[in-house]
Amino acid sequence: MAASVPRSASLLSIPRASRSIRPASRGARAFATTSDPPSQSSKPARRPTRFADKLNTGPSFNDFVNPNAPLPPSEAYEIKTATVGPSGRKKTITRLPEWLKTPIPVNDNYKRLKNDLRGLNLHTVCEEAKCPNISDCWGGSDKSAATATIMLMGDTCTRGCRFCSVKTSKAPAPLDVHEPENTAEALRRWGLGYVVLTAVDRDDLADGGARHWAESVMKIKQKSPQMLVETLTGDFAGDLDMVRLVVRSGMDVFAHNIETVEELTPFVRDRKAKFRQSLDVLRTAKEVRPDLITKTSIMLGLGETDAQVEHALTELRKNGVDVVTFGQYMRPTKRHMAVTEYITPDKFEMWRQRALDHGFLYCASGPLVRSSYKAGEAFIENVLKKRAAKRNEMVGAQAVEDSSKSV
Secondary structure, rough: OOOOHHHHHHHHOOHHHHHHHOOOOOOOOOOOOOOOOOOOOOOOOOOOOOOOHHHHOOOOOHHOOOOOOOOOOHHHOOOOEEEEOOOOOOOOEOOOOHHHHHOOOOOOOHHHOOOOOOOOOOHHHHHHOOOOOOOHHHHOOOOOOOEEEEEEEOOEEEEOOOOOOOOOOOOOOOOOHHHHHHHHHHHHHOOOEEEEEEEEOOOOOOOOOOHHHHHHHHHHHHHOOOEEEEEEEHHHHHHHHHHHHHHHOOOEEEEEEOOOOOHHHHOOOOOOOOOHHHHHHHHHHHHHHHOOOEEEEEEEEEOOHHHHHHHHHHHHHOHHHHHHEEEEEEOOOOOOOOOOOOHHHHHHHHHHHHHHOOOOEEEEEEOOOOOHHHHHHHHHHHHHHHHHHHHHHHHHHHHHHHHHOOO
């Protein structure tokens, strides 16, 4: 009988080659061990996600817990910031204040209005200047309840103001000779009571587009005599004879925007646009037709001081301006000048009161107010109708008096 051999000895006696493990076939699953080197992938490393950045710029936990809770003014008007970006290159951005957020326009009336404009090859400053009120102004229950500011003479301006997103070129396309007729026809279809016309600056034209302006207003009045027309014009390169030509065409409100205070004008507006030149335009319009309502607009948040705004209001009243509006400057793209400050609603209310103290007939003042804002238009429309009624009453009384004298 063979001697017994310990198990350990029997294992050691097996030849080395027989104990080697055959390499796994190509399709076999390999064992996962901590000692295996990491596999080298041919794909480039994925860029880290920015989910944390989105969380930082989004609503806070309290917004979800109690979204309708009233906030004290110190918190409601607080300008919030967020830190975003990869490690080592983080930057702080300012979140848009709640009072400046507006809904995206999606309703049916907005779509119908847009289709009408495209069908007649018309442009609006609402779209070209990326106005935040487009949902509010275009979203009435029907077309007649909507407000759209028609932009004449194409969609390309010969000036390049640092705040404006309208396209610019030294040589825009020629004027559309059918535009005055098409504009009047579109407005007749809508049956509006009040309409605002504006236009790009056309320094490439000898008259700055003044005759095109005048023809457009006259066509509208021919087709819709009861419609009130506000014209938001440029400065016609300081040619006051062209201003007089436009004013005599029959509009009801003449508007021209100074945009900002005198000290900031060279940095905000195109170099061809000057503060004193704008005042001359507004004064001339009032001199030609003293009964005409004149109007202008000022953007806040560009770095102006209170004293500079007060000075602008004083100069406007000296030149007979009746209506002024204040709105928050909103940077349309990164290529345009940055916002210096977000003005709170309380301060906008303060400027409204100051304007009325200066003697302005009306002042619309708020973060989302623009020069062609329909709340202001409603007030001006009411004023114009009251004036017309008073004139008719005086004419009627004079007629009665004349007839009694003849008897």
